Amino acid sequence: MKYLFGFLLLFCFCSNLSARTIHKERSIYRNIVIVEQNNKRCMRFETRRRSVSNQACINLQDQDKLVFEYTQSLMAGLAFNPSPKRILIIGLGGGTLPKTFAKILPQTEVVSVEIDPAVAKLAKKYFYYEENDKTQTAIKDGRVYIKRALKKQQTFDWIILDAFNGDYIPEHLLTVEFLTEAKSLLVPGGLLSANTFNGSRLYDYESVTYQSVFKELQILHSVTKGNRIIFACNCEKLSSKINVDQQLKTALVPFGVDLDSLVKRLSSKIDWDTSVPPLTDQFSPANLLNQ
Amino acid sequence: MVYRLPILGNTCILWLYLLLDRLLMKKVTILTLAFCAGFSIMCFELLGGRLLAPYFGSSVYVWGSIITVFMLALSIGYLTGGKLSLFRPSLRKYAIIFILSAISIMPTIFFSEAIMDWVFELVEDPRYGSLLASTLLFLVPTAVMGMVAPYSVRILTESKDSSGQTAGFLYFVSTLGSAIGTIVTSFYLVLWLEIDQILWLTFSLMLVAGIAAFGISYTRSMQSIKLENCV
Numbered sequence: 001m002k003y004l005f006g007f008l009l010l011f012c013f014c015s016n017l018s019a020r021t022i023h024k025e026r027s028i029y030r031n032i033v034i035v036e037q038n039n040k041r042c043m044r045f046e047t048r049r050r051s052v053s054n055q056a057c058i059n060l061q062d063q064d065k066l067v068f069e070y071t072q073s074l075m076a077g078l079a080f081n082p083s084p085k086r087i088l089i090i091g092l093g094g095g096t097l098p099k100t101f102a103k104i105l106p107q108t109e110v111v112s113v114e115i116d117p118a119v120a121k122l123a124k125k126y127f128y129y130e131e132n133d134k135t136q137t138a139i140k141d142g143r144v145y146i147k148r149a150l151k152k153q154q155t156f157d158w159i160i161l162d163a164f165n166g167d168y169i170p171e172h173l174l175t176v177e178f179l180t181e182a183k184s185l186l187v188p189g190g191l192l193s194a195n196t197f198n199g200s201r202l203y204d205y206e207s208v209t210y211q212s213v214f215k216e217l218q219i220l221h222s223v224t225k226g227n228r229i230i231f232a233c234n235c236e237k238l239s240s241k242i243n244v245d246q247q248l249k250t251a252l253v254p255f256g257v258d259l260d261s262l263v264k265r266l267s268s269k270i271d272w273d274t275s276v277p278p279l280t281d282q283f284s285p286a287n288l289l290n291q
Numbered sequence: 292m293v294y295r296l297p298i299l300g301n302t303c304i305l306w307l308y309l310l311l312d313r314l315l316m317k318k319v320t321i322l323t324l325a326f327c328a329g330f331s332i333m334c335f336e337l338l339g340g341r342l343l344a345p346y347f348g349s350s351v352y353v354w355g356s357i358i359t360v361f362m363l364a365l366s367i368g369y370l371t372g373g374k375l376s377l378f379r380p381s382l383r384k385y386a387i388i389f390i391l392s393a394i395s396i397m398p399t400i401f402f403s404e405a406i407m408d409w410v411f412e413l414v415e416d417p418r419y420g421s422l423l424a425s426t427l428l429f430l431v432p433t434a435v436m437g438m439v440a441p442y443s444v445r446i447l448t449e450s451k452d453s454s455g456q457t458a459g460f461l462y463f464v465s466t467l468g469s470a471i472g473t474i475v476t477s478f479y480l481v482l483w484l485e486i487d488q489i490l491w492l493t494f495s496l497m498l499v500a501g502i503a504a505f506g507i508s509y510t511r512s513m514q515s516i517k518l519e520n521c522v
Contacts, residue, residue: 115348115350141349141417142348144347147411151412172349177345281486283486288478289482
């Protein structure tokens with residue numbers, strides 16, 4: 001036990017040594033730090049806990065390469081629609097997704113919604129995120145943005161929900177009402193993807209909630225970590241839309257994405273308890289269930 | 292005649308004893324009711340965040356709006372409750388405060404969506420949107436609930452000397468109620484019930500409290516009639 005403790009202490013000490021903090025930013029939500037480690041630059045929320053989770057990372061030597069498995073997995077959405085005209089991303093982080101879309105789909109308009117202005121500032125300063133007429137950022141709560149966009153009768157071909165981090169879930173972004181609003185914002189046949197976490201009671205509730213709005217779900221489970229990407233569409237049958245565009249497949253290689261293998265891993269298996277109630281605006285104890 | 296006097300005396304002692312007992316009961320009842328008011332206020336405040344989130348998000352300024360409105364409402368409630376206690380304070384009026392606060396929660400249950408839809412159309416900035424919506428939804432019921440505390444102090448106070456102690460003990464009980472209302476709502480109630488169901492629970496709590504206050508005011512008036520007869 002003593003040795004184990006000593007080893008842990010040493011391990012923490014060493015990992016702290018190699019992770020160099022290059023910037024700290026105050027934020028109204030959570031203070032943010034930018035660290036560099038092993039040729040990677042990452043954005044983290046400041047915490048006093050042992051376990052730190054990176055919100056966004058870039059590979060400094062190969063900037064195109066997608067560092068996180070989940071961002072790679074999200075690209076499987078392009079198998080359902082290889083040329084979306086308008087993409088909405090809820091949760092900007094380091095701006096990795098909009099940057100990738102700007103490169104492979106230069107004609108596509110990408111709107112990223114981020115609640116924290118400090119995150120957007122750091123994405124531009126340290127993660128090479130750039131705004132232009134095709135790449136736009138809105139500093140707003142995701143739900144508020146979608147409600148306003150609906151009022152303005154806007155539509156999107158693909159909505160990506162990436163507002164959850166491991167330890168806190170914005171509960172109003174995980175309800176039947178919210179998903180229904182997001183679905184109404186999609187064009188007919190439009191796609192919705194969400195990066196979510198498994199490993200708690202919430203898994204059943206979350207799955208049932210998505211299922212009750214979208215019927216068919218295609219799910220990509222992570223190989224290494226406890227998260228999954230849910231794909232759903234504003235259409236009858238999602239699985240019939242799968243089609244790997246060869247040109248796109250080649251274009252995705254520099255980003256570390258193997259579209260074929262991702263598509264093969266897509267699964268529509270229902271491996272959750274379907275008897276639990278869906279989460280609604282009236283009943284949404286997502287964080288209490290995620291323990 | 293000779294025999295009747297001591298009996299009358301005994302009856303009076305019995306009544307006096309009962310009166311003392313009633314006084315204690317009255318005290319306990321009022322403290323319990325103040326506890327319920329404290330409980331309801333914080334339960335209501337926590338649900339406020341849930342109600343507003345679908346329209347205005349759950350940002351720090353949404354909570355800012357909610358807390359601002361609750362503090363403002365309580366300050367208005369304390370002021371009016373205190374003023375009201377100057378004019379022939381009675382348990383009946385005290386009961387009416389509880390019943391009014393129960394009734395004033397009802398518009399929040401029935402019309403919150405319509406009100407927030409309207410505000411959402413009207414105000415683009417979620418900061419002022421959430422402030423306006425909080426004002427419309429929470430100001431009146433919270434102000435009425437805030438009237439309970441100073442009115443309770445007035446009813447409980449027996450002498451000038453002990454007034455500070457009475458007020459202190461009342462704050463203790465009602466703030467303890469608030470603490471318990473907060474923890475019970477955020478740890479358990481939201482897991483067990485829907486928001487509207489919890490609001491109905493708050494409604495029932497205030498209504499039952501109001502009826503209880505009416506109840507003791509009724510038994511007290513019975514008491515005084517009998518006591519008058521024996522003196």
